[in-house]
Amino acid sequence: MKVKIERLKDNLLISIIIILAVTVLIGCTKDNKEADLNNHTGEETVISEEDKDDDKIAADNTDNTDAGKSKNADSQDDMKEDNKKDNMENSKEDNIESNKEKTEINIAALKGPTGMGMVKLMEDAEAGITTNDYKFTVAGEADVISTGLIKGEFDIAAVPCNLASVLYNKTLGKIKLIGINTLGVLYIVETGNTVNSVEDLKGRTIYSTGLGTTPQYTLNYLLSLYGIDPQKDLTIEYKTEATEVAAILENADDAVAMLPQPYVTTVMMNNDKVRIALDIEREWTAQNNNSGVVTGVVVVNSEFLENNPEAVEKFLAEYELSTDFVNNEVDIAADLVEKHGLFKAAVAKKAIPYCNITLIRDSEMKEMVQGYLSVLYEQNPNAVGGSMPGDDFYYVHE
Numbered sequence: 001m002k003v004k005i006e007r008l009k010d011n012l013l014i015s016i017i018i019i020l021a022v023t024v025l026i027g028c029t030k031d032n033k034e035a036d037l038n039n040h041t042g043e044e045t046v047i048s049e050e051d052k053d054d055d056k057i058a059a060d061n062t063d064n065t066d067a068g069k070s071k072n073a074d075s076q077d078d079m080k081e082d083n084k085k086d087n088m089e090n091s092k093e094d095n096i097e098s099n100k101e102k103t104e105i106n107i108a109a110l111k112g113p114t115g116m117g118m119v120k121l122m123e124d125a126e127a128g129i130t131t132n133d134y135k136f137t138v139a140g141e142a143d144v145i146s147t148g149l150i151k152g153e154f155d156i157a158a159v160p161c162n163l164a165s166v167l168y169n170k171t172l173g174k175i176k177l178i179g180i181n182t183l184g185v186l187y188i189v190e191t192g193n194t195v196n197s198v199e200d201l202k203g204r205t206i207y208s209t210g211l212g213t214t215p216q217y218t219l220n221y222l223l224s225l226y227g228i229d230p231q232k233d234l235t236i237e238y239k240t241e242a243t244e245v246a247a248i249l250e251n252a253d254d255a256v257a258m259l260p261q262p263y264v265t266t267v268m269m270n271n272d273k274v275r276i277a278l279d280i281e282r283e284w285t286a287q288n289n290n291s292g293v294v295t296g297v298v299v300v301n302s303e304f305l306e307n308n309p310e311a312v313e314k315f316l317a318e319y320e321l322s323t324d325f326v327n328n329e330v331d332i333a334a335d336l337v338e339k340h341g342l343f344k345a346a347v348a349k350k351a352i353p354y355c356n357i358t359l360i361r362d363s364e365m366k367e368m369v370q371g372y373l374s375v376l377y378e379q380n381p382n383a384v385g386g387s388m389p390g391d392d393f394y395y396v397h398e
Contacts, residue, residue, distance in 0.1 A: 102130075102131070102132055102133040103132045103133065103308055103311035104132070104133040104135065105132050105133065105134050105135070105155050105156055105304075105308075105311060105315060106135045106137070106153065106154050106155050106156075107134055107135065107136050107137070107154065107155065107156045107157065107158075108136075108137045108138075108139055108144075108145040108148055108149070108154040108156075108157040108158070109136065109137070109138055109139070109157070109158040109342075110138075110139055110140075110142060110145065110158060110159065110160075110296075111138060111139070111140050111341070111342050111343065112260075112262065112342065112343065113182045113185050113260075113261055113262065113295065113296065113351075113355040113356075113357065114158045114159065114160065114181065114182050114295065114296035115138060115158050115342050116326060116333075116337055116342055116343070116348065116352065116355060116357055117158075117181050117182070117319070117322060117323040117326050117357040117358070117359070118136070118158065118319065118322055119322070119326060119333060119336035119337050119339075119340050119342065120321070120322035120325040120326060120333065120336065121134065121318055121319055121321075121322040122134075122136050122336070122340045123336050123339075123340075124318070124322075130318055131314040131318060132311050132314055132315055132318075134315075136340070137154070138340060138341045138342060142159060142160060142163055145157050145159055146159075146163065146166075146167060149167060149171075149175060149299070149301065150167070150170070150171060152301060152303075154301070155300065155301050155304040156178075156298065156299070156300045156301070156304075156312075156315065157298070157299055158181055158296055158297070158298050159296065159297060159299060160214065160295065160296060160297075161180075161214070161294040161295060161296065161297045161369060161372060161373070162213075162214050162373065162376055162383050162384055164177055164297050164299045165373055165384040165385050165388075165389050165393070166384065166385035167299065167385070168385065168389045168393045169384075169385030169386055169387060169389065170385060173302065173390070173392055173393070174301065174302045174303070175299050175300070175301065175302060175393075176299060176300050176301075176302050176305055176392070176393060176394070176395045177297055177298075177299055177365065177366075177369060177389075177393055177394050177395060178298050178299065178300050178305075178312065178316060178361070178395045179297065179298040179316060179319070179359050179360060179361050179365060180294055180296070180297050180298075180358065180359070180360040180361075180365050180368060180369065181296045181297060181298050181319075181323070181357065181358065181359055182294075182295040182296030182297075182355065182356060182357055182358070183281055183292055183293055183294065183295060183356035183358060184218075184279070184280050184281025184282075184284065184292065184293035184295060184356055185260045185261040185281075185295050185354070185355055185356060186215060186218060186219075186258055186259070186260050186280040186281070186293065186295075187258070187259060187260075187261065187264050187276050187277075187278065187279055187280060187354070188201070188206070188256065188257070188258050188276075188277045188278035188280065189249070189256070189257050189258075189259060189264060189267065189268070189274050189275065189276055189277060190254070190255065190256045190257070190274070190275065190277045191249055191252055191253055191254060191255050191271075191273045191274055191275075192253060192254040192255075193275070194254065195256055195277040195278065196277065197278075198222065198223070198225075198226040198228070198278065198283050199226055199228070201223070201228065201234055201256070202228055202233050202234055203233070203234060204234050204235075204256050205234070205235040205236075205237060205255075205256065206219070206234065206235070206236045206237070206256050206257060206258055207237050207239060207244075207245045207248050207249075207255065207256070207257040207258075208236060208237070208238055208239070208245065208257060208258040208259070209238065209239055209240070209241065209242055209244075209245060209259070210238065211238035212380075213383075214295075214376065214383065215258065215260070216236075216238070217375065217376050217379045217380065217383060218280060218284075218293055218375075219236065219258055219280075220379060221284075221375045221379070222280060222283060222284055225283075225284070225287040225288075226283075226287070242259055242260075242263040242266075242267075245257050245259060245267075246263075246266070246267045246270070246271070249267060249271055249273075249274050250270075250271050253273070256277070258280070260295075261351045261354050261355050262343055262347050262348060262351035262355070264276065264351070264354065265347050265350045265351040265354070266347050268350075269346075269347065269350070276354075279354075280293060281293045281356060288371065291367075291368060291371030291372060291375075292368060292371075292372070293372065294368055294369055294372040295356075297369065298316075298319070298359075300312060300395070305395065313397065316359070316361065319359055320359045323357050323358060323359045326352060326357055327352070327353075327357055330349060330352050330353065331349060333348070333352060334346075334348040334349035334352065337352075361397070362396045362397060363396055365394070365396075366394040366396055369394070370388075373388060373389070374388065
């Protein structure tokens, strides 16, 4: 009995010990789990705080980047504005410098063919696209230009050929010839159909203008080239105005006249009975291979030429382009002729092809002008100023 009780005690003790051991073991395991849980929670808290700091830094960096971009954009805008201002200032300075480099040249031209070749140059000057700064004056009378040249008010002028020689003599060489701008503009016209050669003028009456001036001397010389005596073989009646000659042609069926362009065109537009019978220029050159009728020329003030040779050369280059334009672009040129006050566009359009507008320079110019002035001088020395001009009259740029 005692033995059984003792065994029960022993078994109970062992059971208690086992329970206690299990209890301790379970408690340790729970503590470890809680510790791990606390450790994980702490790490997450630290990471979360670090993430917040990183987000803040990122946000700050983003703000700084945006601010930097904004500053850069503002800086670029400021730079663009500064560059724009600099470009404007440079442009102004360039324009001022360009204007400084341009030489101002005062130019005079007569109404009619003598000035027609300049109209494109006039237009370009008005637009400010010429190499020089040209100031143009269009005059109805040659006296206005003569006075201006003598006084130094004009540097360059387009004038009748004989007037250039007269001014050279009058100013003792202060005027130089730099180009021929118009050849013959005189034509024999009639209301019939009987004049087809110079010889056909024998026994006829010719109505004309220009008594005591170049038209008279030109006609006399032409007639003499073909063996016709102007004093004996025909009658020449000189009228004061071209309108008087036009009235005669209007009222006669067999009248013959000599008129210059563009008056020839004006008469023909108003009277369909009138036709061009002879071209004086063509008939003249047929007998003179090295000469011709020189109606208009370009002259320059000698002192101006001496002080501005390059500017004068630039003018002549642009003037040549202008004459080419007038001859090749007749419709446009005719409008410019009227715009710049030289003649009506409707008349100019039909007259330009008959005006022999050109620009002849240097040696050829000298030879032609000497030949033509000699013809005038032989008939009346006063027509060229009393004496033939010297070699210094001719500007020959070789």
